[in-house]
Amino acid sequence: METDGITTPFGRRAMTLGMLASQAIxxxxxxxxxxxxxxxxxxxxEARPKLRVxxxxLSVLNxxxxxxPKTELSGSDNLVVFPSNMQLSLRTHGMAETxxxxxxxxxxxxxxLVRRDSPNGKRYVRRDRGGEIGEAYGFSLTPLLARAGEIEQLAASVTxxxxxxxRLRERITLVRRDIVKLIETALEDGLSGDWMQFEAEYxxxxLGLPRIATPEILNPILTALEALRVEILNCMEKQIIVHNSAGYPDQTERHKQNSKPESTSDSEPRFETKQDGKVEIQSDTPVMADMAALAKPAGPAEPENSRGDERHDRRQRPLGAGPEPQKPYPLPLVLQACPEIVPFGPGGTISSWRDLMTAAVVVRSxxxxxxxxxxxxxxxxxxENAATVIACILERSGHINSAGGYLRDLSRRAERGEFTLGPMLMALARANQTPAKRAG
Structure with a gap:
């Protein structure tokens, strides 16, 4: 057993209420x-963050x-250890005395720990004739034994x-992946929706994710991201259901009947010979109507349909013309994704599409x-989109061997309907945002 009573520290070290409480425990x-x-x-x-050490x-305590000498700390034994600073330094891999x-x-x-200082401040032990420890001066491990239950609970709490x-980090990672891929899919497939607004909310x-996060910080962010994912999924599922229902076999809206019974086939054109010997192609289907338009000699332009039917407009476009140009994305998004083009604008700034197109001409050269x-x-x-592509190429110019060949390839893919600008812009915007967040 250790000596009963309260001991005060040697030398200039002052006695504190904390020391008194530790000895009382x-x-x-x-x-x-x-x-x-x-x-x-x-x-x-495990409990180190809670213990504030x-x-x-802890290496010194180890x-x-x-x-x-014993593996078990027992309340019936003297738990005072008394190594010299030299021996303690050796077991802490040469730690300096200070x-x-x-x-x-x-x-x-x-x-x-509790200090058990000797009258002269040295650490030593007095033994009886049988070799048993009588008095020992050094550091007592008794507080560890007294607080063992508390330390175990703190360790379980930290774990x-x-x-x-x-788990919160894993769920946030999964939700982030879902949101990014869903928005990219919607943009690539041309689904209607305010996808740029979803991207901005994301x-x-x-940006609210700190470098060192806590459950209190991550919980509201996870809730907001999950709500955003549900909103995106609802927007996509509605359009997917409508799109699929339009293609069911039992729908009659796609079955066209020829109103002229003398026609042998709805999909084959009829060739009729005029009196002047020219052949005229007649058909009721949109594809053959386009062929008929190509077969006719050039003449005065016909008046545009006043109803402005989008399908009618597409029929009048000649074959091989490719898809219509994509709508330009918001200029702030373009400048956020491609900031390197800004210094090439008039006066070193870009405030309008005209400024961006002027800068694109300079960068093109x-x-x-x-x-x-x-x-x-x-x-x-x-x-507008061509200028945006030039800005994207400038942003990744270090990874592109031939900027001209790359632009021609993108143009050919866009003409075939295989390229959309949205995913490229989003990838660059995320790449340019990452350093600012981690400085996350």
Whole structure:
């Protein structure tokens, strides 16, 4: 058993209420109490954030515990260890003496050790004739035994919080992946919806993620992201259901009957010979109507249909003309995704589409893109989107060997309906946003 009573520190070290409380707790240990010291040390390592001690302080405590000869800390034994600073430094891999003193003081302040200072401040032991320890001066491990239950609960609490934080991070990662891929799919397939607004809401939530997160911070962000994913899914599912229902076999809207009974087939054209010997192609189907339009000689333009039917407009376009130019994306999104083109605008800024197209002409020359390639892109994509593609190429110019060939390839793919600008813009916007977030 340790000597009863309260001891004060040697020298200039002042007595504190914390030291007094630690010694009072140590006096309450039952003689029957015992705990495996290395199991207790593992709990200490788990509970370190709650105990407010550093990892190096725990290394010093580990060295002190190694000087206790038994594996079990028992309330019936003298739990004072008394190594010299030199021996303690060797077991802490050569830690400097001043550093040892600082960490020992931190362990005492945390209530994990109690000083048992001798009259001269040295650490030593007095033994009786039988070799049993009579008086020992050094550091008592009794507070560890007294607080074993508390330390175990703190360790379990820290472990539970860590597991909760891990699950929240995993769920946020899955929801982020779903949102990004769903928006990209919607843009690639041309589904209607305010997808750029969804992307903006997604970024607002992502920018709120700190480098060191807690469950209190992550829970509302996860809730907002899950609500956004549900909104995106609802918007897509409605359009998918409508699209699929229009193609069911039992629907009659796609079955066309020829109103002229003398026709042998609805899909084959009829060739009639005029009096002047010319052949005229007649058909009731849209495809053959286009062929008939190509077969007719050029003449005065017919008046445009006043109803403005979109399907009628598409029929009047000649075969091989490709899809109509895509609508331009918002200029702020383009500048966020492609900031490197801004200095090439008039006066070093870009405030309108005209400024962006002016900058694109300058960048086109700088990237050695031929005027014909840029004109083809303007014809297929539209002037705004062509300027946007130039800005994207400038942003990734270090990874593109031939900017002109790349632009021609994108134009050909867009003409076949195989390329949309949305995914490219979103990828660049996320790439340019990442450093700002992590500086996350």
């Amino acid at each position: 140590a006096k309450t240990v039952s003689p029957e109490a015992s705990i495996d010291k290395w199991k207790l040390y593992r709990w200490l390592c 550093s990892d190096r302080a 060295a002190l515990m190694s000087f206790y 550093t040892l003193r600082r960490h020992l003081a931190a362990l005492v302040d945390a209530g994990l 539970a919080e860590r597991m909760l934080l891990q 970024r607002v939530q992502i 700088m990237l050695a893109i031929s005027p014909s390639a840029y004109e083809d892109a303007c014809g297929v994509l539209g002037p």
